[in-house]
């Protein structure tokens with residue numbers, strides 16, 4: 001029987017079968033995925049084959065090849081990774097220009113790592129009900145900047161439930177990872193989009209007494225219009241990863257566009273003569289904030305150290 005892993009609480013996985021049943025499942029024996037050394041061989045979003053048993057639970061016997069997956073590296077430099085979610089269609093990054101302020105460096109790092117994973121991003125500017133004129137002006141500038149680069153932007157107030165309806169067509173039928181700094185309003189937004197999600201927090205435990213841990217594990221929340229929101233508590237961005245400087249250029253769409261005119265094809269856009277990117281920054285074709293974010297990621301790379309993408 002085939003199904004979708006919609007929740008992971010420790011060694012138990014909740015599988016929604018194709019015929020609509022919810023079955024608590026475990027991994028069979030020493031089932032391991034080839035190629036990836038991860039702390040969790042099966043992740044939320046995985047399509048799996050299960051074998052049910054007489055206790056009403058099941059064993060996961062195989063997993064389908066993933067279209068993509070988002071990993072977080074262990075910060076302790078071990079080769080172990082944690083798979084946050086598999087088969088993701090898009091990410092929604094909730095940001096606030098104030099209360100709290102989301103930095104452009106954070107946004108750009110998120111966007112660049114999402115590009116690396118091939119995951120499109122929608123930027124959701126929240127808390128529009130409490131923006132000063134100055135905040136709003138700044139927000140408008142950011143929206144113009146990111147839309148020009150090619151990212152969809154939506155301005156909302158989750159609290160007042162204003163603009164959230166504009167998100168529904170973007171979410172419909174898709175698997176969306178919701179991210180954003182602490183305090184930007186992710187939970188508030190989820191409760192607007194999925195009013196039933198409220199129930200989740202009052203769940204005490206289920207048959208396996210795992211309910212108490214739900215807040216620390218990933219979960220897919222079904223949307224009434226079809227599709228899922230992946231709620232990943234504690235995860236605010238994608239991890240960074242090994243890459244060459246030339247690759248990093250590719251993850252900043254507009255920088256990549258101008259880099260085609262650089263004199264050297266391995267140009268890092270820092271000191272090289274004939275650099276079309278530096279020229280474009282001077283001419284304001286590339287925003288200074290984006291260039292600064294690029295340099296900060298390049299700098300991490302050169303220092304050879306691992307950092308989270310925020």
Ligand SMILES: Nc1nc2c(ncn2[C@@H]2O[C@H](COP(=O)(O)OP(=O)(O)OP(=O)(O)O)[C@@H](O)[C@H]2O)c(=O)[nH]1
Nearest residue numbers: 126127130157158159181182183184185186187188
């Ligand atoms: N004024 C205003 N406040 C909001 C809005 N959305 C959320 N808030 C408030 O901001 C605070 C944080 O909201 P949460 O939804 O808990 O934020 P979160 O992103 O889930 O935060 P973490 O759980 O820490 O990751 C709460 O006090 C919300 O009531 C909004 O649109 N306008």
Ligand SMILES: [Zn+2]
Nearest residue numbers: 262267269275
């Ligand atoms: Zn260059």
